[in-house]
Amino acid sequence: MRAYALLGGPTDLWPQDIKAQLLEAKRNHELIFGVDRGALFLEELGITPDVAIGDFDSLQDNDLARIEKSVTDIRYSNPVKDLTDSELMLQTVFNDYHADKLTILGATGGRLDHFLINLLMLLNPAVNQFAPKVELSDKQNSIEFFNPGMHVIERKEEYPYIGFALLSATEDFNIIGARYDLKNYSGKYPRVFSSNEFLPNSDSFKITFKQGLIAAIYSKDINRFHNL
Amino acid sequence: MRAYALLGGPTDLWPQDIKAQLLEAKRNHELIFGVDRGALFLEELGITPDVAIGDFDSLQDNDLARIEKSVTDIRYSNPVKDLTDSELMLQTVFNDYHADKLTILGATGGRLDHFLINLLMLLNPAVNQFAPKVELSDKQNSIEFFNPGMHVIERKEEYPYIGFALLSATEDFNIIGARYDLKNYSGKYPRVFSSNEFLPNSDSFKITFKQGLIAAIYSKDINRFHNL
Incomplete structure (x- = not known):
């Protein structure tokens, strides 16, 4: 099954057709994951994610409450941790939900240490096996x-x-x-x-x-x- | 002497005060380098670069002519080459112009293979010695x-x-x-x-x-x- 994950990167770098793409995915019962602020962005797009993942420390209390009310599977990560939120997302997508292809959105631009985490995470032996199934996409690039x-x-x-x-x-x-x-x-x-x-x-x-x-x-x- | 290099990355990621910063540099007789489309951006900002570097293959003929008319030191790079334009820029800035500090602008975002070249170029032994003198800056990051x-x-x-x-x-x-x-x-x-x-x-x-x-x-x- 195909899966999509929306991360918290700048919205102005999203692929132009992101809302149509995610609504179509939802209609096809494909999987949608929201990571940290990405979970809130999905709610604001009118799309309830199947899973929300993160420490959510950048969200206001009422925004987190909104996610907790609507999302059935929430994975709270530990801010001081071995796996980053993105790595935890990969394990959830592939080990728990058995997706065979994942498109990651909202992973580029903004704070560049965050982008580099997303670009380099597949070097980590704990998640490297998923590399062939991952695509990272923004309005100008597909990786x-x-x-x-x-x-x-x-x-x-x-x-x-x-x-x-x-x-x-x-x-x-x-x-x-x-x-x-x-x-x-x-x-x-x-x-x-x-x-x-x-x-x-x-x-x-x-x-x-x-x-x-x-x-x-x-x-x-x-x-x-x-x-x- | 301080030096600034403007590359061809997206202008919407420039530091907010870029024009003021570069005009101030010009007044202080600091060095200004334009790389590829960055040389044209400088002209459009009303700042003639001291040096223009690149293969300029993404520029229109009239834009290149404008640069060739106003810039006294132009280094034409070979599109099939050992050094990238950014690496050639580093050698020119430090070996030929003896700058002691370089701020690189316009190096992030856009096509991500281009950004990664700029981020990773200092791994190249031919230019690694310059690493302590280089800063890469955009509106949200300083590296x-x-x-x-x-x-x-x-x-x-x-x-x-x-x-x-x-x-x-x-x-x-x-x-x-x-x-x-x-x-x-x-x-x-x-x-x-x-x-x-x-x-x-x-x-x-x-x-x-x-x-x-x-x-x-x-x-x-x-x-x-x-x-x-």
Whole structure:
């Protein structure tokens, strides 16, 4: 079953169609998780989450009461803890609710230590096994995660660019059949190979690597009218 | 001498006072660098950069012509290259212009492979030596970088929170005298210790570590009026 989790990041970075997407998910009886302030955002969108997770310490008492009244499964996390709220969410989504695919929203921007927790959490051995099932999405990016092996990278029509973020020490990384191929890269520290593209008339290419965790970052430009 | 570099990231994440800050820098004959579209943003702010750096492939011909007419030192980078534009900028700022402190603006948000390049570039041995002189700043965060050793972390009045992003394998990391202390943490992969704070009546604490590169992320909340 598909699942969606809304975190507490800035609402102006949400995918444009987030409300329609979540309402459609609700109609299809897919799972919806709210993490911390994300649970309140869901209530404000008129969508009661199936599960609310967090220490909720950034919420007003009346907002927390609202969540406690409507949500049937609430997981209170310990603010001084081994697992972050996001990691606890992953365990709940996959171990308790047996989702086979999770899209995480509201995970980018804002306080950058929070964003980096969400980007890097799949390095934690306690949740690393879930990496292939997780997508992190905002209005300009879609991020997928890969453990070692051979993987087919599929084009997503909306996103012209794709970059690869090697999130830890990496052994023998190859990009095969993209606009910019790469052979046998190994490195001891994180590194980003950005701004790759699919070949014209090709809807996929391959990556392989023997060790590491790699984030495939699909992205697009957004034209902004800025007033300097 | 102080230096500022404006990159091509989203303008809505700029620090609120960016124009005043850069005009003041210009009056004080401090150095101003424009990287790629950041060079054009500077022109549009009425500030001619001392140096423009990039492959400029995202600019219209007339915008590039405008930069070429007004900027005296232009460094054209090779789009297929060993150093990214940001890394070339670091070398120019510190090796050629001998700046002793650099604030990088326009480096966050937008396409996340671009942001991660800017966050992770100081891991590259070719530029790692500059880490202690670099600050990365946006409207909600100020990020400083530390190489191994003992460091005093100073309070910045504007930012109530501080998190530490261990950007690579780390040996014996200690936080001493903060709200949440940490003892002898070692890890093989990146990890974030977020949402720490200074103790009341204390304007500093210490960190020490023996191996790795650590980003200290100062941050603040921003109240947004959101219309769901």
